[in-house]
Amino acid sequence: MIRFDAFTKTWPDGTRALSDISLEIPRGQFCVILGPSGAGKSTLLRAVNGLVRPTHGSVAIDGIVLTPATERALRKRMAMVHQHFNLSERLSVASNVLAGLLPVVSTWRALLGWFKPEHRARACQLLAGVELSPEHLKRRAGALSGGQQQRVGVARAFINAPEIVLADEPVASLDPKISRDILTLIRDTARACNATVLCSMHQIDLAREFADRVIGMRDGRVVFDGPPHAFTDARVAELYHGARWEDDPETQPPLDAAGSRTYLKIA
Numbered sequence: 690m691i692r693f694d695a696f697t698k699t700w701p702d703g704t705r706a707l708s709d710i711s712l713e714i715p716r717g718q719f720c721v722i723l724g725p726s727g728a729g730k731s732t733l734l735r736a737v738n739g740l741v742r743p744t745h746g747s748v749a750i751d752g753i754v755l756t757p758a759t760e761r762a763l764r765k766r767m768a769m770v771h772q773h774f775n776l777s778e779r780l781s782v783a784s785n786v787l788a789g790l791l792p793v794v795s796t797w798r799a800l801l802g803w804f805k806p807e808h809r810a811r812a813c814q815l816l817a818g819v820e821l822s823p824e825h826l827k828r829r830a831g832a833l834s835g836g837q838q839q840r841v842g843v844a845r846a847f848i849n850a851p852e853i854v855l856a857d858e859p860v861a862s863l864d865p866k867i868s869r870d871i872l873t874l875i876r877d878t879a880r881a882c883n884a885t886v887l888c889s890m891h892q893i894d895l896a897r898e899f900a901d902r903v904i905g906m907r908d909g910r911v912v913f914d915g916p917p918h919a920f921t922d923a924r925v926a927e928l929y930h931g932a933r934w935e936d937d938p939e940t941q942p943p944l945d946a947a948g949s950r951t952y953l954k955i956a
């Protein structure tokens with residue numbers, strides 16, 4: 690369980706990227722974060738692995754509050770998938786996947802390429818799972834197509850059997866067909882190991898297709914939180930095109946028939 694408790698992040702320049710976020714995300718949920726650019730999606734994801742520290746409030750994983758003292762241990766239980774893949778382009782596909790073990794393998798072992806046989810076996814299994822053939826293993830990652838690079842990124846994220854996968858716009862630079870393939874991979878691989886996924890994106894149709902839960906953000910606040918079928922076209926319009934936040938912390942809007950809360954009021 691990931692639990693945000695009144696999490697607020699104000700950058701030194703005064704920008705409030707997250708405002709009083711309280712959320713509980715149970716283990717195994719595929720949670721899609723939507724919202725216009727600047728809404729705070731990346732900041733929210735980075736709060737979970739401690740790259741963003743709260744100005745107020747906290748985030749906790751299974752009851753352990755993320756602090757400088759706990760974040761090293763907690764980070765070993767997480768992995769990230771990035772928009773621009775973040776592979777070492779000059780290294781082989783296999784090395785890139787094994788790099789996902791760096792948090793748990795000593796640096797000198799990693800530098801010398803001394804990975805345990807079970808880690809190598811897991812890398813091969815994952816690469817097969819993401820439909821990269823054995824002949825891809827030794828190729829330079831930079832020589833692959835974008836879709837193939839993201840497959841490597843997904844395999845790298847899952848090699849350490851993470852409990853939480855943070856995917857920040859993992860399909861933003863891929864075409865629609867490949868985007869669907871990559872999201873299928875992330876969802877199915879996460880299901881197989883009961884990992885929680887927090888995935889930001891911009892494609893409404895893909896969000897509805899893949900999410901167990903949609904979280905809509907605007908101006909650093911959660912303005913929609915519900916199942917994908919409740920994220921209707923009207924909600925989409927509210928999220929992206931100027932409805933007004935009903936800024937009254939005393940009044941929690943009621944659950945509607947679809948089981949979602951709508952925090953927006955049309956201006």
Ligand SMILES: Nc1ncnc2c1ncn2[C@@H]1O[C@H](COP(=O)(O)OP(=O)(O)O)[C@@H](O)[C@H]1O
Pocket residue numbers: 700701702704705706724725726727728729730731732733
């Ligand atoms: N390191 C930073 N310093 C100052 N402002 C930042 C920093 N990172 C993000 N921001 C600001 O915080 C807000 C939220 O950003 P971000 O989380 O990246 O939004 P999103 O991912 O939804 O596009 C934006 O106004 C952005 O400009």
Ligand SMILES: [Mg+2]
Pocket residue numbers: 730731732857
């Ligand atoms: Mg972002």
